[in-house]
Amino acid sequence: MKLILKLSVLFIITALVVGSCGKQLESHQPVDNDPTVPAQVTGVTVVNGNGNATISYTVPKDSILSYVKAVYTITTGKEYAVTASYYNNTLVVEGFADTLEHEVKLYSVSRSEVMSAPVTIKIKPLVAPIWEVFRNMQVINAFGGYNLTAQNASKANISIIVTKPNVFNEYEADNDKSVFTNVDSILSKVRGLDTIEYRFGFFVKDRWGNKTDTVYKVIKPIYETELPKTNFSEFTLPGDAPQWNNGETAVRYIWDGRYGWPWTSFTSQPAGSTDPHMITFNTGALARISRVWIRPYPEGSAQGDRYYYLTTMKRFEIYGAANPSLSGALDNSWTLLGSFTVTKPSGLPYGTDDADDRATAIAGFSWEMDVAAPKVRYLRIRCLENFAGGTAQSINELRVYGDPR
Structure with missing residues (x-):
């Protein structure tokens, strides 16, 4: 009996506490419930922009002011509102797709969310x-x-x-x-x-x-196919750069399908030399070249492979010729097919590649040639600057695309 009585008393007390809490919650009111209407903004100026307008004004010296609100309707007919706290004296209305005159209403809003009468202004956005x-x-x-x-x-x-x-x-x-x-x-x-x-x-x-x-x-896309690499051959001309370590690397390695060292073309930079390094090869087909795909050679390190490093080409040119001069000169027998710059996606300092940098390089860079250029059989790659600041160049793999018909 005593146990039942104690449980009944506990139930009554709990009900009273819950009821009391409910009444307290219901009686909560905003801290600031001042019905006073805030003062309006003054000295309004407008600077029209492309599809928008910047509105400046003088904030009223009113202690109850919380923010200023602009209400406007854009070209689609939808109404928008933007606000700026009383610490600021500008706001931007945007989303316009015409150059017609539009009406904007500026309201001062108090801490109790009481709005002033609007200050109506006109804006005229520039071309969106x-x-x-x-x-x-x-x-x-x-x-x-x-x-x-x-x-x-x-x-x-x-x-x-x-x-x-x-x-x-x-x-x-x-x-x-x-x-x-x-x-x-x-x-x-x-x-x-x-x-x-x-x-x-x-x-x-x-x-x-x-x-x-x-x-x-x-x-109507222009026809393109990959030129068969089985027809490629080296075509070294006077002025072409020597390969690393007396031929440990070779131009022919850039189309052999193998990656890494020494299966790459890697030219040797003599001390003090600043002349651009060139390599030349024969594609085996007279074709209108559309693009050349190049995969740079990765320099191994404790930090992982680095592709934007040492002899990786940063700025280079590709030339083409149907019947090149055997003197090795870049004379009028050669046509400039394109000038290119390699950009590291991450923008990280030299010697540091992130995962996106490596993924981009592994996928290879596809360089598009001048569509107005004539048909050519021979290609010449000329490195103007590598990532180390020299002119030696390295290429791990290469593919050539175009129309040989």
């Missing part, structure tokens, strides 16, 4: 980034696909959406070909397409849902 990108975008046929280029001067976050017809002949987005970026100079290379005609649509979109018109292009 999506239209700037759209108007200078170019799409041209390339070997095995197409090249898309555009300038994004404001470095805005934009998407270039590529569309293609589906089985119902309705255009839908192709995310694999679409571009999502904020770089100033846009370059998208699409490869792996057959040499038939394709019809694609292209439009530019921003993160607010604004989008441009769609431009439609018929793309």
